[in-house]
Amino acid sequence: MEHMQSLRSFDEERVSQADSFESISTRPVWAEVDLDAIRHNLNVVREMAGTARLLAVVKANAYGHGAVAIAQAALGAGATRLAVACVDEGEELRQAGIQAPVLILGYTPPEDAARVAALALEPTVSSIEAARAFSRAALSSATRIQIHVEVDSGFNRNGVSLDQVVPLAEHARQLGGIEVRSLFTHFATADEPEHSFASKQFDAFLRVSSQLSWIPERHCAASATIFSRRERVLDTVRVGLAMYGYSALVGAERNANLRPALALRSLVARVWEVPAGSCTGYGRTWQAKERSRLALLACGYADGYRRSLGNRAEVLIRGRRVLVAGRVSMDMCVVDVTQVPEVKPGDVATLLGRDGSQEVDAIELGELAGTISWDILAGITTRVPRLYLTSGKGAALPAKVGRGSHRATVR
Numbered sequence: 001m002e003h004m005q006s007l008r009s010f011d012e013e014r015v016s017q018a019d020s021f022e023s024i025s026t027r028p029v030w031a032e033v034d035l036d037a038i039r040h041n042l043n044v045v046r047e048m049a050g051t052a053r054l055l056a057v058v059k060a061n062a063y064g065h066g067a068v069a070i071a072q073a074a075l076g077a078g079a080t081r082l083a084v085a086c087v088d089e090g091e092e093l094r095q096a097g098i099q100a101p102v103l104i105l106g107y108t109p110p111e112d113a114a115r116v117a118a119l120a121l122e123p124t125v126s127s128i129e130a131a132r133a134f135s136r137a138a139l140s141s142a143t144r145i146q147i148h149v150e151v152d153s154g155f156n157r158n159g160v161s162l163d164q165v166v167p168l169a170e171h172a173r174q175l176g177g178i179e180v181r182s183l184f185t186h187f188a189t190a191d192e193p194e195h196s197f198a199s200k201q202f203d204a205f206l207r208v209s210s211q212l213s214w215i216p217e218r219h220c221a222a223s224a225t226i227f228s229r230r231e232r233v234l235d236t237v238r239v240g241l242a243m244y245g246y247s248a249l250v251g252a253e254r255n256a257n258l259r260p261a262l263a264l265r266s267l268v269a270r271v272w273e274v275p276a277g278s279c280t281g282y283g284r285t286w287q288a289k290e291r292s293r294l295a296l297l298a299c300g301y302a303d304g305y306r307r308s309l310g311n312r313a314e315v316l317i318r319g320r321r322v323l324v325a326g327r328v329s330m331d332m333c334v335v336d337v338t339q340v341p342e343v344k345p346g347d348v349a350t351l352l353g354r355d356g357s358q359e360v361d362a363i364e365l366g367e368l369a370g371t372i373s374w375d376i377l378a379g380i381t382t383r384v385p386r387l388y389l390t391s392g393k394g395a396a397l398p399a400k401v402g403r404g405s406h407r408a409t410v411r
């Protein structure tokens, strides 16, 4: 009974309705992605951002949530453009039939210009040579390429230095086949409580952009800026982490208005008892102080559940927190369920997400693993099937999701 309740608390109904849940995996591990949460979070951002355009950042497989499904949900919720990190990620969206503008935020080698033109992607340009390469590719394929100029206002990564921005943009303006669609910059410290460096960057960006008023769009805000300095949102917000349910502000409480969209779950594969003094895992780093019960989960660091979480992170089973015992292996980990003796094979274990009143979020795992929530989410690997949940019923699974014979029953 208690077990049923804990299942219901993480949306048993929607999980069981989700299309072909029973055939998603050869291993009992999966990531549930709540598309209603994605839509809700975008609405929260839209309220913060006023009339600014929403550019949904779906790079890195939509921070582990699945690029195509998230792109479609975001476009359905009012985003008008998408952003990826590289040409391959843009191609995945185009192959799925997505026609919205797709900005490539990362570095695009000029040799990829023909693919950029063929796929109608919009590269970030930070040199005259690159602008020329895109111009040639557009002219030779009789299309137009929208380009975006990134201003390096202090991050020192992929932007054009402040003194080169105006000459580069003016040069690009003269080239055939390309149009400068936007001017943007990225803050190095927007997630920190202290704002002086971001303020310097913002002022420098405004100064240079005032000399390029013919460029139709200016943007600088990612998730952190939306929540900390909304007055800095110019024409467009580049929303990544907030869309997935986290506000991106370091050290702040999680934003109560946002809902984490992803849960990582596994079934308990087996349960057994060990006498005091027994060890489990590589290096024998966990030792039983008393007679103990251990449970095996089919999730390891090759699924994105970090090796550094061994002996540190807690997993939720039957609404209770239990500790990872010993090191996380590549494909499995073990939890100490001595305090929850009713645990049995087939129980759902939540490694990330909510179960009953308990929740393990990506911030908690990030802190334990010595990293950040972006890294925890983006690190969930492709071998974990994604199960998409929406209010009515489960959405169709993308074709890529592996199909196998394991019958995972969460009813």
Ligand SMILES: *Cc1c(COP(=O)(O)O)cnc(C)c1O
Pocket: 057, 059, 105, 186, 221, 222, 223, 224, 238, 239, 240, 241, 242, 248, 374
């Ligand atoms: C990834 C990225 C974003 C999104 O950042 P979040 O903090 O996840 O919202 C925005 N802008 C640029 C340039 C990026 O690389």
